[in-house]
Amino acid sequence: MSMLGLLATMKLGEATSGGGFWMPESASTVAPEVDSVFYFINNINYFFFALCMVILIWFAFRYHAKPSEHATFAADAPTHNTPLELTWTVVPLLLVGVIFWLGMDGYLELNESPEDAYEVQVTGQKWSWTFQHPEFGVTEAAELTVPLNKPVRLIMTSSDVLHSLFIPAFRVKNDVVPGRYTSLWFEANKPGQYRLYCAEYCGKDHSKMLAVVNVLPEDEFQTRLGKLAREYEDIDDRDLPAYGLTRLYNRCASCHSLDGSSGTGPSFKGLWDRTRKGTTVFTNGQDLKDLAGPGGEFEVPENYLRDSILNPQRHIVQNYTGSMPTFKGQLKERQIDALVLMIKNLDRLVDEQGVPIENPDLEGADISTGAGQ
Amino acid sequence: MSQVHIQGDEHGHDHPEFLAHHWSSPVQQFEAGKLGMWLFLATEILLFGGLFVAYAVWRSNHPEIFAYGSQFLDTTWGAINTAVLLTSSMTMAMAVTFAARGKMKAVVVTLILTLMGAGGFMAIKYVEYSHKFHEGFYPGLSFYEEPEASHLWLPLEETAIAHKDAVAAHEAAGSAALAAEDAARAELPAAPAEAQVWNQPKAGLGPEGLTTDQELLDTAELAIFLPPSVLGNIEDQHEEVAFAEHHAPGEQVHLSHPLQDPERPVNAQKFFTIYFLMTGLHGIHVVVGGIVILWLLILTLRGRFSRKYYTPVDLGGLYWHIVDVIWIFLFPLFYLI
C-alpha cells in the first residue's frame, strides 16, 4: 500500500536541492527554509501517524472478538483518565505552537523583500503573463528573465480576474489581483529554466497560463536584456513580420491559432482576407464594410487590426465574446506594426498547417501598415 | 421525574387539539416554539449582519460616497417611519399581553392597529422609493442610466446674449476682429431642448488600488465588467458630452440635477445600492410580518386562541419586534450619519 512506499522512501528532515520524494528541485534562497519547515512538520506527522496507526492496528487485533465471545465485557477498562487526557491535549498544543512559530518566521522572510531588489512589473491577463523590466524598457511575454544571485521583486497586477503567480522551484506564490498591486520576491541561486504557473483559477485556459523563468548569471542577463531592449528598434522593416511571429505571437497564441481552427478568438489564418474585404461580421450585426472606407472609422483596413489590438472591446466579432484583453501600453508602436504586418503576411510566414516556415520568403511582401495612407 | 413531566402532569390528560402528538405538554410545546423562534431570529440578524458588514466595509473604503449619498435621503420621512414602526411594535406587545389575559377583542383591535402600522410603513417607503427612482437614484449600474428628471441645461441662451452684448461693445470700441469672434460664438446653435447628459461612471480601481487619474480604467477596459446595455449607454453619451463641450467651451456645464454634479464622487451608485439592498430586504420582512399579523388576526377572529394557547401571537410578536429593531439600526446608519 502507499503507506509502505512512503515509509520506504522516507527522508527525514533532509532538504535536497535536486528534488526529493516530497519536494521538487529548489533554486532559490528561501526554498531550503520552506523545505525545512515542511520536513519538520513531516517528522512530527510521521511520529503521530505511526503512533496512532500502531496502536489502532495492535488493539484491533489484540482485542478482536467474535460476537459469540462477547459473553463478558471488560468491566475493568477505564472510562477516563484525566491526567492522560490532559497530556494528550497539552503536548500537541505545544507542538503546534512550535510549528506555528517556524512557519511564521519563514513567512515573514518570504514577505520582506530586500531594499535593493531588482524590480519587474508583472501583468496577468487571461491567459498570459507579461513581464516588464522598467530598467531596460523591455517587455517579455511567456518568459521571465532574471539575474542569478540577486533579489528580484515582482510587482504584480491583473487586468481582468484573479490570477496567481507560482514558481515551484523558488517556493513562491502570490495572487495577482485586479485593481491593486501585490508583490513577491525571490533570489534565484541556480541558473537554468524553471516553470511558472498560474495557480488561481481564472477561466477557460487557466491551465495554459504558463511561462518560463530564465535565470541567467548577471553578465549574461545584462547582455540579454540589452539585446531585447533594442530588438525591435534594430530590426529592419522587412524583418518585422517574421519578428512578429517569432517574438510576439506567443502572447496571442493562447487564443488565436495559425491553422484556421477557432479558439477563444478567431484564427489569424484568413483574417487579413476577411479584413481587407470587410466581410467580418460583428455581434451587433454590423459588417466591417460598414465601417471601412473613406470617412469610415477605418479608412484603411490595417487600422482595424490595430484597433482590435488596442481596443478589442469596440467591435466584437460574431460568435466570440469580448474576452480579449487590451494590449494598450504593453506593446510598443513598432511591435504593433510587427503584429499587423505578421497578420497581413501570414500566408508567407506559415504553411497550410500553421507551422512557421524556416526562412520565409518575404520578397515583395506588403510591409506597409497603412499608417502613411 | 423530570420537570417536563411534572408540567405535563399539571395539564393532565386533556390533549388539546393544538398539541401535536410528539409533545407531552402545551408548556413544552410553547417553550420549544419560543426557542425555535429565537434561533430563527438569530439567523435573521446574521443575515442582516452580512449586509451591515458590507455597509461598514464600503463606508470605511469610500466615506465620501456615503457622505454624499445620505444627503439625498429624506430624514423627515425616515423619522416618521421610525415612529410608525415603534408604535406598531407597541401595539403588538399589547396584543400579546391581552392574549395572555384572554381579552380577545382587545387582541383584535391591537392587531389591526399593528397591521395599519405595517401598511403605513410600506406606504411611506413606497413614496420614498418612487421619489428616488424618479430622480434616478437606482441601485447598481442602472444608476447611470438616464434619470427621468434630469436635463442637461446648457446656459447657451445666456451666453449668446452675453456674446451679443460683447459684439456690441467691441464694435463700439472699433475692434472688428474681436467683434467677429464674439459674433461667431453667439451664432452657435442652441442645444436641443431635450439634450440629456449624464456623467460616465469613472471607475476607480480597487479601494487600496490605483487612484491617480492615469490609472483610471477607460471604457474599453471597463467593458470587461459591464453589461452591454450600460456600455451602449456610455458610448452614446460620449457624443453628447462632446457636444456640450463644443457648444460651451470651457463653461461649467450647469446640470439641473445633483446626480450630474461633476463633484459627485466616483461610484456614487454604491450608496444607493446598499441603501436599497438593506431597506429593501427590511421591507420584505415588513411585508412578511404584515402577512403573519393578518394571519394571526384571522385566527383570532375564528377564536383559535385562548388564554391557554396563544403561542403564535407570542411568536409573531417576537418576529415583529426584530423587524422593528433592525429598522432602528438602519435609520441612523442611512439617514442620520
Next chain:
Amino acid sequence: MTTINTQPLDRPAIEGDNYLTHSRGFLSWILTLDHKRIGVMYLVSVLACFLLGGLFALAVRTQLLVPDGLIMDQDQYNQAFTLHGGIMVFLVIIPGIPAALGNFVLPIMLGAKDVAFPRLNLFSYWLWIVGAIFLVVSIFAGLDTGWTFYTPYSIDQNSAMGGVIPAVTGAFLLGFASIFTGMNFIVTIHRLRPDGMTWFRMPLFLWSLYATAVIQVLATPVLGITLALLAVERAFGIGIFNPALGGDPVLFQHFFWFYSHPAVYIMILPAMGVVSELIAVHSHRHIFGYHFIAWSSIAIAIFSFLVWGHHMFTSGQSPLMNVIFSFITFSVAIPSAVKVFNWLATMYKGSISWNTAMLYGMGFIFLFLIGGLTGLYLGTLATDVYLHDTYFVVAHFHYTMMGSALIGFIGGLHHWWPKITGKMFNENAGRIAFFLFLIGYNMTFFTQFMLGSHGMPRRYATYPADAGFQNYNIISTIGSYLMAISFFMMAGYFIASIFGGKRAAANPWGGRSLEWQCSSPPPHDNFSEQPAVGDCYDFSVLRWDEATQGYVWREDVEHPGHHTEEAAHA
C-alpha cells in the same frame, strides 16, 4: 409510582406496523411528517447526488490520464470539476449526516417521538430539493467558477459561462434548508429530552449534531447573504466585489470562507459523532473520555468561526492577519487530536467485532489522521504559500471530506442500515468493498499529495507533459476506478439486502443507545412507552443471543424497564 415494564429488549418487530408500513402510497411519503421517512427521503436524494458527483469526478480523473487531457476540452473540464465540487459539498456532504442519518436517528436516540417541528422538517426537505434542482440545472448553463465562486471571475460578463445565478440561488436555498434542519435539532435537543436524558447522558452523536447545528444556524445566513450579494452584483453591477467599480474582489473571499470554513466542520463534526458511536458500540467498550469528546465538539464549533483567513494566505491580505489566522488555525487541531486519542483509548481492552461498520470507523481514524495532519502544512504560513492551490490542498480536503466525513457517513449508513430497513446486508461483501475502497482511495489521493508538493496547480485541465506529473496522475486515475467499483459494490449489496437480506434483530450490533431499544425498523411513533435512559455506553448489561442474532439484556442484570405511558402521566 413508576410501573416497570419488564418486556425484553428484543421485542420482535410488530409485523405490519413499522414506520415503513404504517401508511402507504406515494403521498404518504412526500407529505410525511415522520422524521424517519424524511430522513430516508434525504438519504435517497443524497446518495443519488453522490452518484452524480462521483460520475463527474470520474470524468475529471479520466481527463487527467494524459497531459493534454483525454476526453474534454478546457471549458468542459472546468464545468466538470465545478459541478463535482458543488454537488459533493452542497448536496452530499453537508446534508449527508445531519439531514439524512441525523433526521432518522436523532429523535429516536433521544427518546422522542419526532423532531420539534415536523412541518419545518418536511419544508426543509422540499426546499432542499428545489435548491438541488437549481444547482444541477446550472450544469446546462455551463457553470464553471469552481465551487468557491471567486469574484471577479464569477461576475465577469464575458467569460463563456452562465449558470452563476441559478447555482447561487440553489446554494442559497440549500443553505436555508440546512439552517432549518439545524434549528430543528437544537430545539429538539433542548426541549424534547425525556426523563433521565440529561445533557451528559446523551450519546456523543447527539453532541456532535448539536455542535453542528449551532454552526449551521450561525454561519449559513452569512453564506446566504454573500451569495445574494454575488447574484445582485452579477445581475445589476452594484460594485461591491467588482474592482472596476471600486469594489474589492478579496472581500468576497472573506465572506465566502467565513461560512465555508465552519462548513468544513459542519461536514466533519457529525462524522466524528458517528465514529464515536461506531468505535464504542463495535468495541463493546465504554467510550473513553466522554466529557472531553463532548466538549471538544463544542470547542471545534467555536474555533471554527475564527480561522477562515487561512484560505487566503496568498490573497494579498496583510501579513499580520495571516499570522493571526495561522495561529488560530492550529487551535482547531487540538480538539481533533483529543478525539482521535480518545477513540484509540476506547478500543483498549475492548471486545472488538470486525463488522463492516467498525472497519469504517477504523478507516476513518486512518484517513482522518492523514487528512488532519496534512492540514498542519497548510495552516503553517511558510509551507502554505507554497502548497496553496496545488493538488496538495486537493488531497488534503479529499482526505478530510471524503476519507473522513464521507466515510463517517458511509460507516453510519452501515451501522444504522438494519435499523432503517430492518434488513441485514452481506457483511463479507461489505468487508471486501471496504478494503477495495481503502486501496483505491489511497491510490487516488495519496498520489495527489505528491503531485501537489511537486507543484501541480489545481483546476488544471491539462498539464505540461515533461513536468513529471503524469505517472502520479495515472495511478490516481486507476485508483479512482477501483474506488468507483467499491461504491457500486456497496450500492449492490445494500439494494440486495432490501430484497433478500436477513431480517435484522432489534439490536444486531450491541448498542445501548435508545434507537437499539425499539424494533428494526422502528414503529411509527418510535416509542409507545417512554424508554428508560441509562448510561448509553455501558455495554456490560448486554449479551449476544444466537437465536435472534442480536444482543439482548443479560438475565442476571436487573432491567430498568420502560416507563409506560401510564407511568409517565400518572
